[in-house]
Amino acid sequence: MMELKKLRYFVTVATLKNFTAAAKSLNTVQPAISRQIASLEAELGVKLLIRNTRAVTLTEAGSYLLENAQRMFELEQEIVTSVRKIDKGEIGQIRIGYLASACFSFIGELVGLFSQQLPNVRVQLTELTSQEQIDAFNKNEIDVGFSRPIPNDMNFQLDCKNIYNDRLVAVIPKCHALSKCESIAISDLKEENIILLNRMKAVGLFNKINTLFHQEEINPNIVSQPHNMQTLLTEVSAKLGIAIAPSCVAKLYTKGCSFIPLDCTGIEVPLEIQCLKDNNNIIVEEFVKLTTQNKKLIMQLSQLELSGHYPPK
Amino acid sequence: MMELKKLRYFVTVATLKNFTAAAKSLNTVQPAISRQIASLEAELGVKLLIRNTRAVTLTEAGSYLLENAQRMFELEQEIVTSVRKIDKGEIGQIRIGYLASACFSFIGELVGLFSQQLPNVRVQLTELTSQEQIDAFNKNEIDVGFSRPIPNDMNFQLDCKNIYNDRLVAVIPKCHALSKCESIAISDLKEENIILLNRMKAVGLFNKINTLFHQEEINPNIVSQPHNMQTLLTEVSAKLGIAIAPSCVAKLYTKGCSFIPLDCTGIEVPLEIQCLKDNNNIIVEEFVKLTTQNKKLIMQLSQLELSGHYPPK
DNA sequence: CTGCATCAATACTTTTTAGGTATTAATGAT
DNA sequence: ATCATTAATACCTAAAAAGTATTGATGCAG
Known part of the structure; x- marks a missing residue:
């Protein structure tokens, strides 16, 4: 296996065209570099560098490897960066199911707030009845749902929080x-x-x-x-x-x-926000947190004053 | 640095969803896997797997890494394969300069033979005078040239072989x-x-x-x-x-x-094949070898019988 | 053309890292 | 509640890498 460490050693030597200088640049000693390069060459079965006390030069294969090793490092960096962002919930997606008549008055505003907080998370909204949401959870088609309470024997796997x-x-x-x-x-x-x-x-x-x-x-x-x-x-x-x-x-x-x-x-008639128990999805967590923090806003947006006639005026 | 070995360990565990099984599959023991995964997670600062005596599950970040690790392995494989092919001269290029009037009768046939032998080597042919070939060598624009002998003070860096x-x-x-x-x-x-x-x-x-x-x-x-x-x-x-x-x-x-x-x-009037001394390019070596092996053919293609009048008949 | 300077390779030692064994701890399942 | 399963931990061993000292090769200057 062509370990990235060896690749990095090789790239440094090939760039500096000097084992000793490469060793300094990599905070190690020249024999360590010599051995790692030799090991890389042995592994590939290919001579990469032509050593010459006066100058180190690249073989054709070495030139190619030098150019392409960079692609490996870029890919590594890209993956590491993405993994960290996903871990922090900075990128990703959330699929939200919602009860149309109960949620249409606030869902837009709520998702707006959420997107402001996590702008790189893709939000997918699907209008679903309570029953459809249960099915959607079972089929892993939604991550979170707004629904009326569901019978106990069906919600054993769901975390349900009252909204209002x-x-x-x-x-x-x-x-x-x-x-x-x-x-x-x-x-x-x-x-x-x-x-x-x-x-x-x-x-x-x-x-x-x-x-x-x-x-x-x-x-x-x-x-x-x-x-x-x-x-x-x-x-x-x-x-x-x-x-x-x-x-x-x-x-x-x-x-x-x-x-x-x-x-x-x-x-x-309670309205709940529901998500899978032990979902370990930080984006879902953030969304649920935001929602519960904004219960009051949601209630205001959903309800009219109940005293007197509807609609007022 | 996210070493490929650790990635491979991770992919195995994430696929099998079981540390012990992964250890067997990788011909090692379970604690080794545990430590390497822990080390990878520490390095990334990201939890990748959710351990649960009954089942190992992936976090969102872990899922992403599992999918993308494959890209790393593919890239590695692609590079290794290409490096080996380049080393064997199976892929690459050769830039040939040639003296038009002296070579046109055989250069096509010769390059044809060469391409038959190394079909994936790109051949670039450029019609150049002897002097232009010297300049082209200095500017690293050609790898091999067909030319008349050149003055000694200019060919110190060239390997010259007589063709006919x-x-x-x-x-x-x-x-x-x-x-x-x-x-x-x-x-x-x-x-x-x-x-x-x-x-x-x-x-x-x-x-x-x-x-x-x-x-x-x-x-x-x-x-x-x-x-x-x-x-x-x-x-x-x-x-x-x-x-x-x-x-x-x-x-x-x-x-x-x-x-x-x-x-x-x-x-x-000698015709020579010339290339840089110590060029270490196996493709050039192969081409020079092929050319010298076919001296007779080249002579036949270039010369008419010198007895009698030209052209015959 | 001889000695010097430079630089990579080699031999050997030390350190670091990874692997192996035995055990513990946690947690579903019966 | 107990058992079975499985990952984590502690401890030891083996392997790999790094460090030190030296050698050997080679281009260059006098």
Whole structure:
């Protein structure tokens, strides 16, 4: 094996054309150089230098090696530099999955802050439901995710940190009588047409809302189960019914919708940041750290004041 | 310095994800591997592997190093292979200078033979006068040259080997009375118009011919000094006069010219192959060897039978 | 052409580094 | 909780490299 040390010795001798001078330059003694060069030549089976008490000259093979050894050193340097930068998280990538309706109001700002801190880290954002994020973690397609809490039997391998707890609100057509209330009880919705986000898109949310009804022994009259929040709002504004959704949807396009606080318990909808346990990825660590440090900002960006009617004015 | 040996150890461990297995694969023991990996990590200041009694995993930096170490090994292999080939003369280049009129009849064939023997050696052919070849050697622009002998004070650094001795002949217009002679003496040319190759183009030849005249105490009537041999022949065929030139010019376009042997001594014109002394270039050595081994072929290609008239028929 | 000066190679010793053996410590798995 | 596996550590040995002193070769000056 052509060790880099020997290569360095050779390059020095070939450049200075003098073993003794090379030895000084390498902080060693001339016999050490002689031996290492001899060993390199033996290893290659090729004479590299023509020794001549008066002058050291290069063979053709030696000339080639001199030129190309530099490439080895450059490559070594490049790799070492990159390895160190990767270790410090200065270069690399992070793949982020996020729940669209819950995160769109802050994700841009958050990633902006992150990129300012680590400008050479490539950020890949993918809009995914909670379930899709679990799958993505299993397939190693994302490094970090923003999602609602997931059942315990599925998150054993995930580190989950709460970002903020959103609350469920009633989304009521502006012209509907209930839209004038300060707050609404589940029992007020007994006779109303109810719109809920499709179960497949958010099992947790669906179950949570159903529980609220069942606690009051109400069998809700579900008239629609749209597949995304924006459609849900559109259906409310079209007076198809009343929806129950996390308050953060008030950040979407809400014309014709009023957001009225629910007057009951069990309406908290936590948002978490999740990543693989023992991920040992400093970039992910940095991102999680930045996110938790900016919980307040995220909450501000996501929530509207819950007192009074939505949207204000 | 990131020694290749350590890199190799690292790659093995990172691939097998097991120190003990890596040790076996590298024909050593596990503690040796542990220490070398630790030393590599210390050197880089970067953790590369996450040890875990059950499984060894890579950090981000480790993954990068694993991928890129291969590039180092490939480069090393490429360089080693090339160095060995260059040493054997299997790849490289040779820059050949040659005297056009003396060599054109054989240089193609000779280079063809050479390329057959060393197909990956690039051959660069340059048409140069003897003087230009000396300059080219000094400027390190050619590795080998075909030239007439050069004055001793200029060739101290050159290795010169005789290829063959050409002879001077009289070049006589076909219709000229002398063209019927079996041979010609210098004294026959006393009253004739004489054409000689320009002195600057071939000092040696010029002096040699002048000497022939002066030995006979003849002051030749030089009517033209063309700059190349083909022009010289054209002038003879145009009946401007009689030329004296090496017989090899009979291989040029010779319509209207007869070539008659000179009946005197001192008409030998040697052709040499020359290269730098102590050149240590195996390709040059091989070329010189091939050339000297093919002296006979070169002579056949260069010379026509000197008995009788030129060209035959 | 003889002695001098220069410089690489060699012989031998010392130091440094790497490898080997035995053991310990940590940690999944049964 | 115990066992099995595996990396780390301590200690010793072997190998490799460096250092010292000397030799040998060679170009140069007188």
